[in-house]
Amino acid sequence: MTRVLLTGASGFVGAAVQARLLDDPGYAVRSVYRRLPLSPFAGLEVCQVQGLEPHNDWQPALEGVDVIIHCAARVHVMDEREADPLEAFRHVNVRGTLRLAEQAAESGVRRFIYLSSIKVNGEGTVPGHPFSADDLPAPADPYGISKLEAEQALLKLAAEMQMEVVIIRPVLVYGPGVKANFRSMMAWLNRGAPLPLGTITNKRSLVALDNLVDLIVTCIHHPCAANQVFLVSDDEDLSTSELLRRMARALGQPARLLPLPMWLLSVFAQILGKKAVSQRLCESLQVDIKKTKTLLEWTPVISVDGALEKTAKDFLEH
Template sequence: MTRVLLTGASGFVGSAVQARLLSDPHYSVRSVYRQVPQQSPAHLEAVQVSGIEPDTDWLGPLEHVEVVIHCAARVHVMDEREADSLEAFRRVNVRGTLRLAEQAAEAGVRRFIYLSSIKVNGEGTQPGHPYTADDVPAPLDPYGISKWEAEQALLLLAAKTGMDVVIIRPVLVYGPGVKANFRSMMAWLNRGVPLPLGAITNKRSLVAVDNLVDLVMTCVHNSAAANQVFLVSDDEDLSTTELLRMMARAMGRPARLLPLPMGLLSGFAQLLGKKAISQRLCGSLQVDINKTKVLLGWTPAISVDGALEKTAKDFLEH
């Protein structure tokens, strides 16, 4: 039996990783919380820590652990209130992560799996020119910079201590229980709101949470994963228009999409001070997961259609 320490178990991705681990009798799961839930799943060992901080003591939670799956992070926020946002990200995502990894190596952990972000690569691509895992990183915002700095620190630690490090950079993750913009999109479609998004010709990579979790599980034992960086997606890139139509079909709703030209849509968005939203709706961000597939012998476990159907079913039920 493999004993795993999981951080971020209360988050969207972390909770899905936890459910997968608990479903497999070959794993013993110890999940980390700031506040231990009153009711925990059976067979789960829940432990409380103060946070992912530079001075957190992990030696107790790490006792007898073989693999750490580190999903917790200070995440990208739209309404940043910290005076020095880069320092706030570095405190948790760099120094806090390194503290956990250093004590993991000290405790004899054999593998540390780090959930990073595609923002390490950058903010967007030209259609047909996807990011690869071996591209020179070009993070632009404080969150992406902190993730890149954490990656570098972890790989240096791996070289120094011999503990394996595996880095996974997901694109936008969706699935049952998804929040934020993806959920807002489903709410618009569900209400039948006409959207001026019927002529978007961008290409974006997405990853279903089931596929991301499947890759994480592959990386727990696959020897080829050691000290590598992997990109992950569903391996089926979509335009915003295609995504909306597929999501509407999965929900059994009509897609009321108005074919407003992309240039006009982007212009309106910038006039309204919504340049970032325009980039997400109209810009491209593609990844090439060939390294992930070839080196690990991995392919996405669920299709985009299947993942959207699961996501739609959960949304409509809740």
């Protein structure tokens, strides 16, 4: 039996990883929580750690652990209030992560799987020229910089110690329970609201939660995953307009998309102070997952339409 320590178990991705591992008798799962759950899942061992801090003592949580899946992080903050955002991200994502990894290596943990971000590669691509796992990183914001620095520190540690490191950089993750902009788009479509997004011809890679979780679990044992960086997506890129049409179909609603010219949409977004949202809706971000599929003999386990149907069903039920 493989003993797994999971951080970030209460988050969107971490909770899905936990559920998947608990369904498999080949794994014993110990999950880290800042606040202990009132009623833990059957078969789950839990431990309490007060945040991802550089001074944490992880030794009690690491006892007997074979593999760590590290999903905890200070995530991208839309309404940043820190005076020095980069320092705030480094404190948690770099120094806090390295503290865990160093103690894990000293405890004999075999493999450390790190959930990073496509923001390490950059903010966008030219259509037809996707990011690859071996591209020169070009993070543009404090969150992306902190994730890159954590990756570099982990790979350096792997070169010095016996512990293997696996780095996974997901694109936008969606699935049952998704929040933020993705959920907002579903809400607008479900209301039948007209959206001025009918002529967007960008290309964006997305990854369904089921596909990301399956790749993470694949990396627990696959010998070719050691000390590698992987990008992950659904392997089908969509324009924002096409995504909205298919999302509406999954919701059982018509897609009322108005053919507003992109330049006019950009002007309105700037006037309304929503330039960043406009960029995410209109610009491209594609990834090439050939390395992931070839090296790990992995393919996505669910299609975009299948994942959208699951996401829409959960949205409508809740």
